[in-house]
Structure formats: C-alpha cells, structure tokens
Amino acid sequence: MSEPLLEVRGLVKHFRDSSGLLGRRKGLPVRAVDGVDLTVAPGETLGLVGESGSGKSTLCRAVLQLKRPDAGSVRFEGRELVGLSQRQLRSLRPRMQMVFQDPDASLNPRKRVGDIVGYPLALHGIASGAELRREVGELLERVGLSAEHHRRYPHEFSGGQRQRIGIARALATRPKLILADEPVSKLDVSIRAQIVNLMRDLQREMGLAYLFVAHDIGVVRHVSDRIAVMHDGKVVEEGPADLVCEQPREAYTRELLAAVPVPDPREARARRARLSA
Amino acid sequence: MSEGPLLEVRDLSVSFTTEEGVVQAVDGVDLDVAPGEVLAVVGESGSGKSVTALTMMGLSRGSNAAISGSARIGGTDVVTAREPELRRIRGERIAMVFQDPMSSLDPVHRIGDQIAEQIRAHREVTREEARRRSIELLEAVGIDEAAKRVDAYPHQFSGGMRQRAMIAMALSLEPSLLIADEPTTALDVTVQAQILELLRELNRARGLTIVLITHDMGVVAEIADRVAVMYAGRIVERGSLDEVFYDPQHPYTWGLLGSLTRIDRPRPERLPQIPGAPPSLLDPPQGCHFRPRCPHEFERCPRVPGLEPRLPDQPGHLDRCWLDPTEKRERRPLGEVGS
Numbered sequence: 001m002s003e004p005l006l007e008v009r010g011l012v013k014h015f016r017d018s019s020g021l022l023g024r025r026k027g028l029p030v031r032a033v034d035g036v037d038l039t040v041a042p043g044e045t046l047g048l049v050g051e052s053g054s055g056k057s058t059l060c061r062a063v064l065q066l067k068r069p070d071a072g073s074v075r076f077e078g079r080e081l082v083g084l085s086q087r088q089l090r091s092l093r094p095r096m097q098m099v100f101q102d103p104d105a106s107l108n109p110r111k112r113v114g115d116i117v118g119y120p121l122a123l124h125g126i127a128s129g130a131e132l133r134r135e136v137g138e139l140l141e142r143v144g145l146s147a148e149h150h151r152r153y154p155h156e157f158s159g160g161q162r163q164r165i166g167i168a169r170a171l172a173t174r175p176k177l178i179l180a181d182e183p184v185s186k187l188d189v190s191i192r193a194q195i196v197n198l199m200r201d202l203q204r205e206m207g208l209a210y211l212f213v214a215h216d217i218g219v220v221r222h223v224s225d226r227i228a229v230m231h232d233g234k235v236v237e238e239g240p241a242d243l244v245c246e247q248p249r250e251a252y253t254r255e256l257l258a259a260v261p262v263p264d265p266r267e268a269r270a271r272r273a274r275l276s277a
Numbered sequence: 278m279s280e281g282p283l284l285e286v287r288d289l290s291v292s293f294t295t296e297e298g299v300v301q302a303v304d305g306v307d308l309d310v311a312p313g314e315v316l317a318v319v320g321e322s323g324s325g326k327s328v329t330a331l332t333m334m335g336l337s338r339g340s341n342a343a344i345s346g347s348a349r350i351g352g353t354d355v356v357t358a359r360e361p362e363l364r365r366i367r368g369e370r371i372a373m374v375f376q377d378p379m380s381s382l383d384p385v386h387r388i389g390d391q392i393a394e395q396i397r398a399h400r401e402v403t404r405e406e407a408r409r410r411s412i413e414l415l416e417a418v419g420i421d422e423a424a425k426r427v428d429a430y431p432h433q434f435s436g437g438m439r440q441r442a443m444i445a446m447a448l449s450l451e452p453s454l455l456i457a458d459e460p461t462t463a464l465d466v467t468v469q470a471q472i473l474e475l476l477r478e479l480n481r482a483r484g485l486t487i488v489l490i491t492h493d494m495g496v497v498a499e500i501a502d503r504v505a506v507m508y509a510g511r512i513v514e515r516g517s518l519d520e521v522f523y524d525p526q527h528p529y530t531w532g533l534l535g536s537l538t539r540i541d542r543p544r545p546e547r548l549p550q551i552p553g554a555p556p557s558l559l560d561p562p563q564g565c566h567f568r569p570r571c572p573h574e575f576e577r578c579p580r581v582p583g584l585e586p587r588l589p590d591q592p593g594h595l596d597r598c599w600l601d602p603t604e605k606r607e608r609r610p611l612g613e614v615g616s
Contacts, residue, residue, distance in 0.1 A: 051465035158554040159322075188321035189492060193536035193550035200547070215466065218495075218538030222548060245540045259470040261495030263537045265518045268498045 003078065004039040005177055005209050006063070006096075011036045011072035013055075013062045032058040034233030035072070040177065043203065045210040047224030047241060049217050049256070055233040056213050060179050063211070064098065065089055077176070094124045094173030101182035103162035107154040113140070113165055114150030120172045139168040142205075144198060160191035164198065171202065179211045184219060196223055217260055221245050229253045282309035283454055283486050284333065284371075289346035289356070291328050291337055298559045302328040304510035305346070307584060310454065315480055315487045317497040317518075319533075320507035323555050326490045329507070330456050332356070333488075334373050335363040350454065369399060372447035376459040378439035381446065382431040389415070389427030392446050399450050414445040419475055437468035441475065448479070455479075458490040473499050494537055498522065503593075506530050509556055509566035512584055516594035526587065526596035529567045531609055549610065565597065573600060573608055 014029040032055045040046045050056045061067040063074055065081050074081045076096060081089065097120075100106040107116055118136045121127040127135050137147030143164040154162055163183065170178055180199070184192045200223060202208060214220050220227060221241050228238040229252065237250040248254045258275075262268045286308040293300045303325040310316050320326040331337040333348050335355050347354045350370055353362060367373075375381060383391055392414060393407035402410070408427070415423035418441040431439055440460060447455055457476065461469035477500055479485045491497060497504055497518070504521040506514040506529065514527040525531055532551035538544070553570040562568050564579035571578070577599040584597045598605070 051467065160554055188555075189494070189533060189536060190321060190551040191554065193548040194552075196548050197550055216538075217466070218540050221540055222538045222544050242544075255467060257540060259467040260540055261466075261469070261473070261493065261499045262541060263494040263498050263522075263534070263539065264541075265498045265522050267541065 003042075004075075005042045005044075005077060006038075006040040006211070007073075007075040008036060008038045008063060009073045009075075011059065011062055011074065012070045013058055013067060014070055031233050033062055033069070036230075036233075036235050038228055038235060038238065040209050040211055042176065042209055043207045044226070045203065045212055045224045047220035047227040048211060048213045048230060049215065049220050049227060050230035051215060051256070054230040056230050057181060059230070060098075060181050060211070060213055064096065064179060094120065094126070095175050096177040096179065097170035097173065097175040099163075099166050099170050099178055099180040099183045102186055103159065103166045104154070106166055107162060109154055111153075112150065113145075113152050113154065113157075116154070116165060117150070117168045117172055120169060124173055126173060135172070136168075139172055140165075142171065142202070143168045144194075158191075160187055160194060163187060163191075163195055167195075167198065167202070171206070174206070175208070177209045177211065179213070181213045182215070183212070185214060185216060192219070199223065217245070217257065229256065283312045284308070284310040284348065284350050284488070286329075286333075286348045287346055289329065289332065289348055290344070291325075291332055292343045293339075294341045294343075295559075300558045301510050301561065302558060303332065306507075306512055308505060308512070308515075310486060310488060312453070312486055313480070313484045314502045315476075315489060315500055316503050316505065317489045317491060317501035318505045318507060319491055319494065319497050321492055321555060323509065323558060324507040325510040326507045327458055330373065330458050330488065330490050333456060334367055334371060335360075336373075368395065368447075368450040368452060370452050371454045371456060372450070372452040373456040373458065374440070374443050374447050374460050376462050378436070378443040379431065381443045382439060384431050387428050387430055388434070388442050389429075392442075392449050395446060396449050410449070411445075414449055415442065417448070418442070418445045418479075419471075420445070435468075436464055437471060440464065440468075440472055444472075444475065444479075448485075454486045454488065456488045456490070459492070460489070461496060462491070462493070469496075476500060494533060506533070509561055510558060511566060511597065512595075513567065513598070514594075514596040515584065516591065516596075520591055520594045524588075524591070524594070525609070526594065526602070526605055527567070527598045528571045528573050528600075528608075530596075532570075535610055565599070575599070 011033055012035055013033040014031045016029055036059055048056050062069045069082055114136050117139055118132050121132050121135060136150055140147050140149050145164055184195050187195060212223055224241040227241045227244040228235045231252045237244060237253045248257055286306055289303055289306040291303040293302060306329055318326045328337055333355055344356050347356050353366060389411040392411040396407045396410055412423045412427050415427060420426055420438060420441055434442060461472050476487060480487055501518050503517055505512045508529045514521060514530050525534060535549035551570055556562055556566060564581050568574050568578045582597045582599045584595045586592050586595050587602050588594055
C-alpha cells in the first residue's frame with residue numbers, strides 16, 4: 001500500500017459542557033472524538049458514517065485543524081498538522097479543501113460565482129487577472145456548469161448547481177484531499193445521483209482523495225472504497241465498503257444497517273417477517 | 278371494500294401569486310384514500326406534495342392563494358368549508374404531524390399539559406380526565422414511564438420522543454386520518470425505523486388511515502399500501518405499492534427508482550441519474566412537466582397526458598405518460614428494483 005495521504009492517530013477532541021444541556025454533569029468534558037485512528041490513501045474515498053452526535057463532524061473539523069485537537073496526531077502528506085501555527089496551516093490549506101452540506105449557507109449570496117470560485121486562487125496567490133478568469137471558466141465547465149456562469153449570483157442557480165459551485169471552489173487550488181461533510185444530504189433524490197457521479201468523475205480525472213462524511217449509508221457505500229463507522233466518538237468498525245455493508249462485524253454496525261429502509265417492498269416485507277420471527 | 282373513500286380529492290389545484298408571478302404549486306390532483314390504508318405521496322421539493330397535504334387541513338389558504346377543486350372528508354369539502362367548520366375537522370377528523378416536532382410543540386409548556394389542553398378545548402372532560410388521557414396517549418405511542426414523562430418539557434425529550442409526543446397530540450381527538458409530512462426526515466436512521474414501526478402499529482391496531490408525505494422511496498417501501506408519485510405539481514403515477522415499484526409506468530418513476538442506492542445489492546459503477554432539474558412552477562413546460570428531462574420524449578408529449586389507467590390488468594394503476602404500455606416495458610431500464 002502506498003504512503004497514506006492522511007493519517008489520523010489517537011485523535012481526541014472534547015468539549016466542556018458548561019451548561020449541562022448535553023445531559024451530563026456540568027463541567028465534565030464530553031469526548032466528542034475519543035481516540036480515532038484512520039487513514040486515507042491518495043485517490044481513495046474513505047466514507048465516514050454515523051448518526052447525529054457520533055462525532056463525525058467534529059472529527060472533520062479537528063482533522064482540518066479548524067478545531068484544535070486535545071490529543072493525537074494528524075499527518076497530511078507526511079507532515080504533522082497538530083501544533084502548526086495558523087500561518088503554517090494556511091500554506092497547506094490549498095491541498096486539503098472542504099465541501100459543505102448546505103451550499104446556500106456556504107456561498108456568499110452577494111458575490112458573483114466567478115469571485116466565489118476564484119477566491120481561493122486569489123487568496124493563495126495562485127492566479128490573478130486573465131489567468132484567474134480562465135481558470136474559473138475551466139473549473140465551472142469541469143463541474144458541469146458553463147464558463148459564462150461566472151457573472152451570475154448563487155440565487156440564480158438550483159440547489160444542485162449551487163453544490164456544483166461549492167465543488168468548483170474546493171477544486172480551485174487543485175487539492176489532493178477533499179473533506180465532504182454531507183455533500184448530498186440536502187439535495188433532492190434526482191439531483192443527488194448527479195452530484196455523486198460528478199464527484200466520482202472528478203476523483204478519477206484529478207486523482208482526488210475524499211473523506212466523505214454522511215449519515216446515509218447507501219450513498220456512502222456507493223462512493224467509498226472503505227467505510228469507517230463512528231459511534232459515540234469512536235470508530236467502531238472500519239473496512240472495505242462492501243464487506244462492512246454485507247458482513248458487518250460489530251453489533252452497532254448491524255443495528256445501523258438493519259434500520260436503513262430498503263427501497264424494495266418485497267425485501268422490506270421479508271426483512272420485517274425475519275425480525276418479528 | 279364496500280366503504281367509500283375516507284378522503285376524496287378531485288382536480289385539486291393550488292396556486293400562489295408571488296412577486297415573480299403565479300406559482301402553480303398543485304395542478305389537478307386526484308386522490309382517494311380508503312379507510313385503514315397507508316397512502317404515500319412521494320416527490321421532491323417543489324413537487325406539490327406538502328402543499329397538497331396542507332390544503333387537506335385548510336392550511337394553504339391565504340390572500341395570495343387560489344384553491345380550486347375539492348377535497349372531501351366525510352361530508353365536508355375542506356376547500357370550501359368555513360373556518361369554524363375547519364376547526365372542528367382539524368384534530369377531530371384529520372390531524373397532521375410535521376418533520377419538525379417543535380413546530381407543533383410549545384417549548385415553554387409541559388408535554389402533558391399541551392395534550393390535555395387540546396383535549397379540553399374540544400371535549401367536556403375534567404382536568405384529571407384529560408391528564409389521564411394524555412398519559413394513555415403517551416403510552417400508546419411508546420413513551421416509557423409515561424406517567425412521569427407527562428410532566429416533561431419538549432427540550433427534555435430526544436428527537437424521536439418529541440416525534441412520538443407530536444403523534445400522541447395528533448391522536449388526542451381520535452382523528453380517522455393522520456397526515457404525516459416527512460415525519461422521519463430529520464431523525465437518525467435507527468430512530469426513523471422506530472417511528473415507522475409506530476405508524477405501522479397505529480395503522481394495524483387502530484385502523485388509523487395515514488397519508489405519508491415523503492421524498493424517500495425507502496420509507497415508502499417500508500410502510501405504504503398505495504403510492505402517488507408527484508412531480509412539478511401533478512401526480513404522474515398512482516398505484517399499489519408493488520405496482521409502482523415492480524411495474525412502474527412513468528419515466529420519472531423509473532428515474533427515481535433507478536437512482537436509489539441499495540446496501541443489499543452490488544453497487545453499479547455509475548448511479549443512473551435523471552438529467553437536469555425540475556422546472557420552475559412559474560413557467561412550467563407545456564404538456565408533460567417531465568418532458569424536458571425525459572429521454573423518451575416524442576411528438577405527443579407537448580399535450581398534457583391525463584392520469585389514466587393504461588394497463589388492462591391493473592385498473593387501479595394510473596399514470597400520466599403518452600407512451601403505450603408495451604413501449605414502456607421495452608424502454609424501461611431494468612436491473613433495478615423488481616428485477
């Protein structure tokens with residue numbers, strides 16, 4: 001196996017529950033991420049599934065050092081990220097980007113699409129002027145939009161197109177790794193497949209690796225080479241995507257899979273009959 | 278099945294006047310819901326499924342709304358009924374639960390008080406009687422230690438328990454029809470399974486008729502007896518659960534079923550996708566609304582196809598597509614559900 005692109009070891013992130021609202025005693029730390037190990041190889045997709053409160057979103061933020069971990073190590077391209085200064089991290093940011101769940105919340109409605117997609121290029125001093133405009137046009141076409149769209153504003157696009165804009169922005173700096181946090185869960189079913197296919201095409205063309213975080217196991221299994229199942233801040237099971245779905249080892253994974261509705265009435269009936277027997 | 282339908286919707290249309298023009302949200306919807314059945318209305322955002330549901334409760338009215346057609350429950354047409362009559366129907370005959378329980382639960386009042394208050398507003402019962410009834414309802418929807426939890430506030434409940442409490446409140450006046458609009462969409466998958474089981478149980482044990490509004494074909498397969506597929510304001514296909522899943526007649530339904538991910542089947546290399554996006558309801562395409570995205574478009578499609586039975590052996594299976602059934606079976610992509 002090749003050198004991992006991302007290697008997370010013993011990652012811990014906890015929050016102090018000063019309000020007591022999380023149902024624990026006041027002042028006791030909540031271990032949102034509780035000793036997580038995972039690796040992502042170049043060009044690979046690692047799917048991270050878990051229910052709400054499992055810690056998957058906090059894990060993402062701790063990997064990107066948007067939230068500083070309390071313990072553990074995050075190595076990206078062999079380099080330790082934990083403990084780096086903001087300035088040192090900034091020089092690495094172009095190589096690891098993020099795609100968010102809600103394109104509406106992550107795209108500035110007052111900016112033109114060209115400025116949104118071109119911003120990372122300008123920020124990191126990668127391109128400017130005519131070259132930047134040409135790059136932006138290429139990026140828009142690469143995600144299935146048109147170069148002419150750069151003059152428009154986000155509200156002029158459909159939800160699926162806005163997610164394409166978010167992906168184009170993430171691709172602008174030619175990253176090696178994209179952390180995608182529920183990238184299709186707000187999209188309608190008929191649009192979801194388009195975005196999933198687009199992400200796979202881009203992966204092949206550009207040699208991208210994804211850390212694909214989602215609660216929808218069906219989607220995760222479709223896009224992932226490997227799946228890690230998170231529960232209560234820990235990765236409880238990890239393995240090849242088909243194996244985890246077809247022969248889950250852990251009770252929690254089995255419970256999760258058994259709860260996924262099967263879009264096949266005969267199979268759904270047979271499963272209910274098995275469960276009640 | 279000598280009984281007539283519990284709910285009978287005929288040529289229901291709802292449009293809203295907006296700054297940008299008239300939005301035709303619901304466009305000639307026909308539905309029958311038989312007593313004791315679970316009907317799933319499935320569609321994407323903008324399909325008109327939620328506006329249809331709200332209209333059954335008389336909740337889509339407004340100065341900018343134009344509603345035509347009829348929706349009869351018992352002897353009452355909720356489209357034309359006056360507000361006092363609607364108030365009697367809501368809760369008593371039709372009740373509704375929503376995706377977000379906090380839209381129905383008041384955060385500053387105890388759960389039990391909210392249920393009891395609703396009962397006392399409609400029935401002449403004592404405070405004690407209403408409280409006893411609230412506890413029974415909470416028990417009936419599977420809340421443990423209901424006698425204790427009846428005094429909890431909504432924030433002390435988990436998402437799944439809130440959804441159960443909202444269902445308890447909806448059932449408090451013993452309605453015959455429950456409309457559930459995306460009741461499990463905001464829930465984790467394990468909690469979703471529990472709520473679906475609860476709805477199945479209420480349907481089985483109490484004969485509660487359910488109209489379930491959802492975007493999720495998995496949820497549909499788990500609970501529905503019959504299915505209506507909506508697209509851009511219209512029902513494009515309607516039939517029994519198995520007819521719609523195993524012999525789908527409308528190309529939009531093919532697309533929906535084809536693009537599903539399955540955890541119990543080998544995964545395809547590419548997920549079949551429907552190109553494009555749903556049309557603007559300000560200016561929908563002429564004729565079939567799915568036409569611009571349909572790979573099977575031909576010269577008849579610019580005329581609106583009626584929602585009709587087209588299969589002699591499936592009289593209750595209706596669709597809105599001009600292709601003849603033999604052509605459909607030839608063109609329909611196989612390898613998905615039902616193969």
